[in-house]
Amino acid sequence: MITGKALTIAGSDSGGGAGIQADLKTFQELGAYGMSVITAITSQNTLGVKDIHPIPVEHVSSQLEAIEEDLRPEAIKTGMLFSVEIIEVVANHIARYGWEKVVVDPVMIAKGGADLLKKEAVQALKKHLLPLATIITPNIPEAQELTGKEIVSRTDREEAAKYLHSLGAKGVVIKGGHLEGIEEPVDLYYDGSSMHEFKGKRIETKQTHGTGCTFAAAITAQLALGRSPFEAVETAKAFIQAAISHPLNIGNGHGPTNHWAYRRNV
Ligand SMILES: Nc1ncnc2c1ncn2[C@@H]1O[C@H](COP(=O)(O)OP(=O)(O)OP(=O)(O)O)[C@@H](O)[C@H]1O
Numbered sequence: 001m002i003t004g005k006a007l008t009i010a011g012s013d014s015g016g017g018a019g020i021q022a023d024l025k026t027f028q029e030l031g032a033y034g035m036s037v038i039t040a041i042t043s044q045n046t047l048g049v050k051d052i053h054p055i056p057v058e059h060v061s062s063q064l065e066a067i068e069e070d071l072r073p074e075a076i077k078t079g080m081l082f083s084v085e086i087i088e089v090v091a092n093h094i095a096r097y098g099w100e101k102v103v104v105d106p107v108m109i110a111k112g113g114a115d116l117l118k119k120e121a122v123q124a125l126k127k128h129l130l131p132l133a134t135i136i137t138p139n140i141p142e143a144q145e146l147t148g149k150e151i152v153s154r155t156d157r158e159e160a161a162k163y164l165h166s167l168g169a170k171g172v173v174i175k176g177g178h179l180e181g182i183e184e185p186v187d188l189y190y191d192g193s194s195m196h197e198f199k200g201k202r203i204e205t206k207q208t209h210g211t212g213c214t215f216a217a218a219i220t221a222q223l224a225l226g227r228s229p230f231e232a233v234e235t236a237k238a239f240i241q242a243a244i245s246h247p248l249n250i251g252n253g254h255g256p257t258n259h260w261a262y263r264r265n266v
């Protein structure tokens with residue numbers, strides 16, 4: 001029986017716009033049951049990241065064990081993983097427990113510029129986590145880091161998606177939020193045989209803190225509820241479009257998106 005149990009393995013954002021907090025709000029809005037494994041505590045608001053406290057690996061491990069022992073997730077999402085050690089322990093547990101629907105959001109740098117993944121951990125992410133991914137959701141700078149290639153054209157994005165698929169990710173979404181000046185930010189989704197595009201309408205706003213986390217969490221909630229990867233990406237695109245279109249206008253920097261806009265259909 002599908003009950004919609006969704007797990008996020010990510011960092012805590014004290015400001016509530018990204019990370020664990022964005023993920024749990026998104027799960028709730030889409031009718032999934034949310035669970036969390038915290039990898040790091042960030043002291044953060046809409047102006048930026050002030051401090052990062054990584055959680056010792058044994059505590060990451062014991063959170064994962066507690067969930068497997070009793071609550072088995074139906075889909076999981078990874079976000080900020082910070083270090084090689086945390087990536088290894090997370091990947092080992094996912095493989096050992098046979099958790100199957102895995103959304104990997106390869107979070108690297110916060111909007112304000114802080115490193116949320118150590119430089120040396122990019123290779124570990126590629127080696128250990130990418131092969132476990134049902135869907136990986138890099139933005140353009142993250143796709144460049146993962147492929148080692150500059151991405152300018154549409155063809156570059158398609159090639160990047162195919163390359164990441166060849167490394168083991170079953171599905172790849174290259175997000176288009178960073179395509180400056182383009183009216184319809186297109187997210188490309190490659191499922192191993194076809195390239196699909198999901199178009200949005202660009203909103204000129206600073207209120208985009210946590211867009212990537214929210215988008216990936218919406219995919220995860222949908223997978224936990226039994227939707228296909230295609231349906232999950234389609235709904236996630238509508239969810240993030242609504243969340244960006246109805247900003248809360250709080251904080252003095254990059255404000256959070258509006259997680260309840262989609263369900264309330266505002
Ligand atoms: N200004 C915008 N207007 C409409 N859609 C947007 C805008 N910015 C981002 N998006 C959409 O939001 C989703 C997240 O994309 P984005 O490329 O911003 O991810 P990201 O950089 O990982 O986000 P973040 O780092 O803030 O978590 C994508 O579906 C993208 O197309």
Ligand SMILES: Cc1ncc(COP(=O)(O)O)c(N)n1
Pocket residue numbers: 010011012013018019020042044079080107109110111112116208209210211212213
């Ligand atoms: C804990 C955590 N996880 C992810 C992000 C990325 O979000 P953004 O790029 O919008 O700052 C973040 N800022 N904090």
